[in-house]
Amino acid sequence: MFQAAAKTLSIASTSSVSRAILFSLRHYCKKTPTKLRVSEALSGAELGENVKVQGWVRSVRPQKANLFIHVNDGSSLQPLQIIAGSELNDPLLTFGSAIEVTGILKKSPHQKQPVELEADRVRVVGKCNPVDFPFKIKERHGLEYIRQFPHLRCRTNAFSSLLRIRSEATTAIHSYFKDNGFMQIHTPIITSNDCEGAGELFQVEPSGPAHEEDEHFFSVPAFLTVSGQLHLEVMSGAFSRVYTFGPTFRAENSQSRRHLAEFYMVEAEVSFTESLEDLTKVMEDMFRSATEHVLAHCAEDVDLFHKHVTPGHRVSPEGHLPNFNILNRSSQKFAFPTYWGCDLQTEHEKYLVKHCGNIPVFVTDYPYDLKPFYARDNQDHPEHTAAAVDLLVPGVGELCGGSLREERLDLLSARLQEYLDLRRFGSLPHGGFGLGFERYLQCILGVDNIKDVIPFPRFSHSCLL
16 A cells, blocks of 8 residues: 555656756747748748747847847848847947847838848857958949859858849759759769760879879779760660760860850660651740749849840740751851851850840751761761750750661661660660750850859869868
């Protein structure tokens, strides 16, 4: 009986302790502020609750009784307004400083902002001297100026908008391929092949005295990849739809507005196709899907570019197929003459786009001798063309380039012996294309210089961070 009473007391005591712990946890959780990103706060999440926001000061406006601070953390173009008592002012609270703010999130009485944070605590986490900081609070800096500060330009409105757009565009492209049955393949960065055949390769060798000068690390010369296409072609022998999205490298003169030594490529390969229209449909659908996603999810950021960075520019995901003879019939004088068999220059590409109404345009069936050995021979005469296609877009010129691949062993054997094993075992008709991701961003935003659409541009004579 005594033991039963003791057991009952023990259970009661345990129950009381549990209730006390739960009460303490509830009390603690109620007092602990919820950490929000600026975009979440602006959406009205946790309205009326105690919250914490961390970010960088965009402006400070002290008044007699109150202090108004605009803070942003990169999650939104719009900053969050903080209202604090003048007693919370700090000499280190300046433009560019990193701060942490806690307080109550409330509806704003002003129409231009949905919410504001009534602060009870403002802590400067990292100070910033606004005199030395290269970006000034009341100045609008051009892309040429901010390009001089690759380590700081992400702090500007224009470049933070670009990076949010770039992130959403990346997500959209991956989503398109996943939704349409493509398998992602991680193709090698270091390879022994020169897929493009132009010889613009960065050779890769180890550094240090441990390696003899006349000895290759991989036993053969190795290079940074210029394209993942040949590796995708390997995979297209086992999977009907594959793609890759990664960095590629070209050792060419990259001082121009159009070129980079390191950039990102989207490449895809489709098996069991003998039609260029199958490729152009994927190219057009991907372009349309990604652009619609960006316009829907980054409306404010895109508007910033169209209003202040590239005024008047607008993007449309529409496209159509033109007649290649447009150039020969043109009365315009080109720096590079046009004739059947010539390679298209940027001026020709831009003219075609303009002639067709400044919308994306497909050019198909190029002269056979202009295309690499793997492009499928149309076996037509007298022109003799290859089943190749380029997507030309306003302001940029070529955005995508692709072709049907030559799967016929007898035709390939006359061109290149090393390519035969890919066609000898279970060969099938297939095709693919590559899209320059930075050029895509130039197209939808109207940015003239490709170095302004990549976080850290690599080009000849550039400074490496």
